Amino acid sequence: xxxxxxxxxxxxxxxxxxxxxxxxxxxxxxxxxxxxxxxxxxxxxxxxxxxxxxxxxxxxxxxxxxxxxxxxxxxxxxxxxxxxxxxxxxxxxxxxxxxxxxxxxxxxxxxxxxxxxxxxxxxxxxxxxxxxxxxxxxxxxxxxxxxxxx
Amino acid sequence: xxxxxxxxxxxxxxxxxxxxxxxxxxxxxxxxxxxxxxxxxxxxxxxxxxxxxxxxxxxxxxxxxxxxxxxxxxxxxxxxxxxxxxxxxxxxxxxxxxxxxxxxxxxxxxxxxxxxxxxxxxxxxxxxxxxxxxxxxxxxxxxxxxxxxxxxxxxxxxxxxxxxxxxxxxxxxxxxxxxxxxxxxxxxxxxxxxxxxxxxxxxxxxxxxxxxxxxxxxxxxxxxxxxxxxxxxxxxxxxxxxxxxxxxxxxxxxxxxxxxxxxxxxxxxxxxxxxxxxxxxxxxxxxxxxxxxxxxxxxxxxxxxxxxxxxxxxxxxxxxxxxxxxxxxxxxxxxxxxxxxxxxxxxxxxxxxxxxxxxxxxxxxxxxxxxxxxxxxxxxxxxxxxxxxxxxxxxxxxxxxxxxxxxxxxxxxxxxxxxxxxxxxxxxxxxxxxxxxxxxxxxxxxxxxxxxxxxxxxxxxxxxxxxxxxxxxxxxxxxxxxxxxxxxxxxxxxxxxxxxxxxxxxxxxxxxxxxxxxxxxxxxxxxxxxxxxxxxxxxxxxxxxxxxxxxxxxxxxxxxxxxxxxxxxxxxxxxxxxxxxxxxxxxxxxxxxxxxxxxxxxxxxxxxxxxxxxxxxxxxxxxxxxxxxxxxxxxxxxxxxxxxxxxxxxxxxxxxxxxxx
Numbered sequence: 001x002x003x004x005x006x007x008x009x010x011x012x013x014x015x016x017x018x019x020x021x022x023x024x025x026x027x028x029x030x031x032x033x034x035x036x037x038x039x040x041x042x043x044x045x046x047x048x049x050x051x052x053x054x055x056x057x058x059x060x061x062x063x064x065x066x067x068x069x070x071x072x073x074x075x076x077x078x079x080x081x082x083x084x085x086x087x088x089x090x091x092x093x094x095x096x097x098x099x100x101x102x103x104x105x106x107x108x109x110x111x112x113x114x115x116x117x118x119x120x121x122x123x124x125x126x127x128x129x130x131x132x133x134x135x136x137x138x139x140x141x142x143x144x145x146x147x148x149x150x
Numbered sequence: 151x152x153x154x155x156x157x158x159x160x161x162x163x164x165x166x167x168x169x170x171x172x173x174x175x176x177x178x179x180x181x182x183x184x185x186x187x188x189x190x191x192x193x194x195x196x197x198x199x200x201x202x203x204x205x206x207x208x209x210x211x212x213x214x215x216x217x218x219x220x221x222x223x224x225x226x227x228x229x230x231x232x233x234x235x236x237x238x239x240x241x242x243x244x245x246x247x248x249x250x251x252x253x254x255x256x257x258x259x260x261x262x263x264x265x266x267x268x269x270x271x272x273x274x275x276x277x278x279x280x281x282x283x284x285x286x287x288x289x290x291x292x293x294x295x296x297x298x299x300x301x302x303x304x305x306x307x308x309x310x311x312x313x314x315x316x317x318x319x320x321x322x323x324x325x326x327x328x329x330x331x332x333x334x335x336x337x338x339x340x341x342x343x344x345x346x347x348x349x350x351x352x353x354x355x356x357x358x359x360x361x362x363x364x365x366x367x368x369x370x371x372x373x374x375x376x377x378x379x380x381x382x383x384x385x386x387x388x389x390x391x392x393x394x395x396x397x398x399x400x401x402x403x404x405x406x407x408x409x410x411x412x413x414x415x416x417x418x419x420x421x422x423x424x425x426x427x428x429x430x431x432x433x434x435x436x437x438x439x440x441x442x443x444x445x446x447x448x449x450x451x452x453x454x455x456x457x458x459x460x461x462x463x464x465x466x467x468x469x470x471x472x473x474x475x476x477x478x479x480x481x482x483x484x485x486x487x488x489x490x491x492x493x494x495x496x497x498x499x500x501x502x503x504x505x506x507x508x509x510x511x512x513x514x515x516x517x518x519x520x521x522x523x524x525x526x527x528x529x530x531x532x533x534x535x536x537x538x539x540x541x542x543x544x545x546x547x548x549x550x551x552x553x554x555x556x557x558x559x560x561x562x563x564x565x566x567x568x569x570x571x572x573x574x575x576x577x578x579x580x581x582x583x584x585x586x587x588x589x590x591x592x593x594x595x596x597x598x599x600x601x602x603x604x605x606x607x608x609x610x611x612x613x614x615x616x617x618x619x620x621x622x623x624x625x626x627x628x629x630x631x632x633x634x635x636x637x638x639x640x641x642x643x644x645x646x647x648x649x650x651x652x653x654x655x656x657x658x659x660x661x662x663x664x665x666x667x668x669x670x671x672x673x674x675x676x677x678x679x680x681x682x683x684x685x686x687x688x689x690x691x692x693x694x695x696x697x698x699x700x701x702x703x704x705x706x707x708x709x710x711x712x713x714x715x716x717x718x719x720x721x722x723x724x725x726x727x728x729x730x731x732x733x734x735x736x737x738x739x740x741x742x743x744x745x746x747x748x749x750x751x752x753x754x755x756x757x758x759x760x761x762x763x764x765x766x767x768x769x770x771x772x773x774x775x776x777x778x779x780x781x782x783x784x785x786x787x788x789x790x791x792x793x794x795x796x797x798x799x800x801x802x803x804x805x806x807x808x809x810x811x
Contacts, residue, residue: 018587025594101582104637105681124586124622126593 008141009035011064013045013081014099015073019122023068023099026129032137037064042076045069046084049091063149064094066140069116071100071107079110086115093147095140316381316392316414319399321407322370324349324362336392336416338385349412354380354389365396369410373398381414392416444543450536452476464545466517477541482514514543522547574632578625585625589618620765624753627767631752634682634774641779641803644680646673646687646732650708653687660695664704668695671709676730676801682775687734689768690795694736696762699790706736712801728801729781735794740787750783772797779803 010027014020020038027034039045047053048061055061067085071078078098085091095117100107108119120136123129140146307328310317316333320326326345334341337352350358357379365375374397380389392414399411438445444461448454457472465472465481472480514524525544530537592615600608650670654661661668668691691706698704710732741749741756748754750773755766769783772795776783780800787793 016583018591022590022594101586106637122586124589124593124619126590126597129590 007033007035008066008137009037009062009064010066010068011037011039011045011048012068012099013039013042013073013078014068014070015040016070019070022126022129023133026126026133027137029130030134030137032134032141034137035062037061041073042078042081042084045081046076049085049094065146066136067094067096068099069096071098071102071111079107079114082111082116083114095146097136097140316416318349318352318412318414320349320410320412322366322410324366324410326352327409333414336381336383336390336414338383351384352381354382356380361394361396365394366410369396369398379414390416444541444545446477446481446541446543448477448539448541449533450538454481455538456540461543464516464543465514480515482512511546514545523550571632571636574628575636578629578632581625582622582629585618585622589615589622592618620759623765624767627765627771628752630685631767631771631774634771634778638778639679639681641677641679643675644678644683645675646678646683646710646730649680649683650687650691653684653691656688657691657695660692664695664698666695666698666704666706668706668708671707673708673710673732674712674730674801676799677803678779678799679775682778686772686775686797689772690734690797693768693795694734694738694793696764697738697740697757697793698736699739702737704736704738706734708732708734713798730797730799730801732797732799733794734797735792737792740789740791740793742789743787746785746787749785 012020012023014023024036027036037048039048044054045067048055049063051058051061069078069082073081078100082096082098085094085096092115096115097118097120098111098116099120099122101122103121111119118136120132123132307330310328310330311332313330314332316336317328317330318326318333319328325347326349329337329339329345331341333339339345346352349361352358353361360377361379365377368375374395376393376395379392379394381392382389393416395413395415397411398408400408438456438458441458441460444464445456445458446454446461447456454472454475454477457467457469461467461472462469467480475481510526510528512524512526513521515521523546525546527542529540529542531540532538592611596608596611596615600611603611647670650673654668654670657668687708691708694706695704710730712728713731714728745756749756750769751766752770753766754770755762755764773783776797776799780803782798783795784798785793785795
């Protein structure tokens with residue numbers, strides 16, 4: 001695995017504190033230099049991306065290299081946020097990975113229809129979660145060429 | 151008869167001419183003097199033409215004759231005309247005799263009397279006033295007309311034999327000389343036997359005394375007697391009561407003497423037909439009155455003529471109040487029945503039968519003003535040639551209420567079922583979250599701190615993890631089960647063979663591990679939810695592989711074909727009638743048939759978890775899938791003899807059910 005040349009900003013949208021904690025810990029196990037940011041729902045996700053509301057000052061919200069998106073969230077759910085992000089030329093190039101408990105075929109279909117870049121089911125085993133984080137980081141931050149940041 | 155007369159007249163042309171001339175001279179000399187000279191010739195020509203049988207010419211001349219004769223007051227033409235009329239009457243009655251036998255005899259009697267009197271008037275006219283000696287031959291001819299008379303006599307005899315009343319002719323002295331067929335039957339006289347010398351033997355003693363002492367003198371004085379008498383049957387000795395008419399017949403005896411015509415009308419027992427009619431009427435009345443449903447009859451003018459007891463009870467109106475009204479007046483006054491009434495009228499007018507034999511729902515109104523739903527059937531009949539309609543009405547308010555109740559109950563059940571499904575779905579979905587956390591954190595605990603724990607601690611974590619895993623499997627099972635109906639997809643053409651191949655490919659590793667084999671036979675394409683078909687086969691084939699006998703590699707056979715169901719809802723041979731019978735059979739451990747119902751239940755297991763893993767929900771899912779497709783699932787098995795699961799599924803779905811997107 002090649003060296004990671006920079007700090008990658010990962011924005012996690014999930015209302016579940018424990019899941020956030022697990023992602024954080026698992027991510028820590030990967031050894032990839034990263035800057036994890038958390039938002040609690042789709043509404044806050046959009047505020048972060050557009051620098052509105054709480055994030056109006058902008059400097060607290062660096063543009064993420066990758067968004068990890070839970071689907072079941074209060075206020076604005078993951079799918080709605082995804083549709084908004086992917087419909088907007090400003091944000092649609094940001095890779096979005098759905099990270100959710102849902103295994104429903106419809107959810108998978110809808111997400112891909114909305115332009116999700118990958119769909120991952122939250123694993124039960126912590127080991128697996130670490131594996132997922134590792135391969136995800138390897139894929140997005142090492143294997144693929146990310147879109148240029150304007 | 152006038153032809154006959156004309157014949158006679160023409161054969162006696164000279165005598166007639168002379169008689170007429172004399173008659174004309176005598177009765178109206180002045181009128182004759184004014185007449186043109188050819189009148190006599192015209193009369194002769196008339197007679198000649200009649201003889202030749204040219205009616206048109208004859209009619210023309212007859213008119214001329216009448217013009218000549220009438221001013222002179224000549225009654226001959228009238229007499230001829232009268233006889234002609236009578237002849238028509240005779241013909242008329244001869245034609246009618248088949249249909250109206252009872253009326254025949256008196257009519258014929260009158261007729262004969264009329265003919266007689268006409269004949270007499272002609273004779274008198276000629277003999278007394280017109281002729282003086284010479285037309286004696288004519289008078290004789292007119293009066294007797296022997297050949298014709300014989301024919302009439304014969305006709306009369308035939309008629310009399312056809313009559314159902316007993317006719318007897320006897321001399322004034324009481325010697326019978328003719329008895330018709332009905333009379334012979336009544337009196338017990340064989341067909342060709344001679345009649346006795348006296349009427350005496352025909353009657354009971356008292357009747358005979360009465361007839362002899364009262365009836366006959368009255369007939370001789372007044373021409374007619376009627377009363378009751380008793381006749382005796384000579385063969386059986388039975389005495390029958392009869393209504394008797396006796397009159398003086400003047401022309402029936404060949405020697406021109408008056409005779410007694412006696413007509414007996416048996417006061418007989420009611421005929422079979424009358425009995426049947428009376429019984430039928432009584433039965434109809436009994437049916438009407440004992441019917442539990444209202445029966446209403448209207449006549450051809452739409453007026454109610456029958457209103458049975460049940461109708462009285464249902465509508466609360468007495469019969470007397472309803473008879474004579476129209477259905478729309480009191481019983482069915484709403485808009486609906488106004489249409490009904492129109493239809494009834496239309497039917498009566500044009501014979502349209504749109505309502506006949508059909509059940510219609512109408513709104514009826516009781517006496518207290520409460521309206522109620524009623525079901526009505528109608529039938530048409532005829533009374534005295536006019537159509538009458540009978541309505542069979544049924545108060546269906548109870549049924550309607552029950553139907554509404556049932557519909558409400560069904561809706562409630564449906565809603566509660568839906569809620570339950572929704573609940574199961576949501577609950578199992580939400581239950582998964584904390585469970586997943588338990589497992590993940592358990593995992594993390596083991597990983598991070600496993601080395602710090604002793605064996606018991608590690609075993610505790612392992613058991614906790616296993617329990618959580620099982621619970622997750624159960625929840626997933628429940629979720630899948632509830633999704634069968636909540637998340638069902640559309641029914642589309644689905645190649646079961648292809649589905650089976652996909653399932654087998656998914657189960658590849660399981661098959662290899664068990665060193666087993668799955669044989670896919672012929673399988674049809676049906677309309678179904680492909681995902682659910684896949685799940686169905688996955689569960690069935692998965693089970694077949696799982697429950698194999700130790701040491702015996704599982705061999706699973708999957709096959710299916712179309713069969714004709716006996717359900718008659720679709721047309722014979724239609725696709726709607728056809729079902730697909732799919733079978734998954736194995737050579738595994740099988741089960742006892744008494745557990746059949748249990749295995750399809752939720753979380754039902756026949757084996758300890760340690761021996762055969764699983765949640766016990768797979769077959770419940772199979773059953774729900776089959777049911778959602780309008781099908782069934784059943785199984786045949788014996789312990790250690792393998793099991794065969796049979797799924798019956800409709801081939802097409804006329805109306806798709808249970809699919810919610």
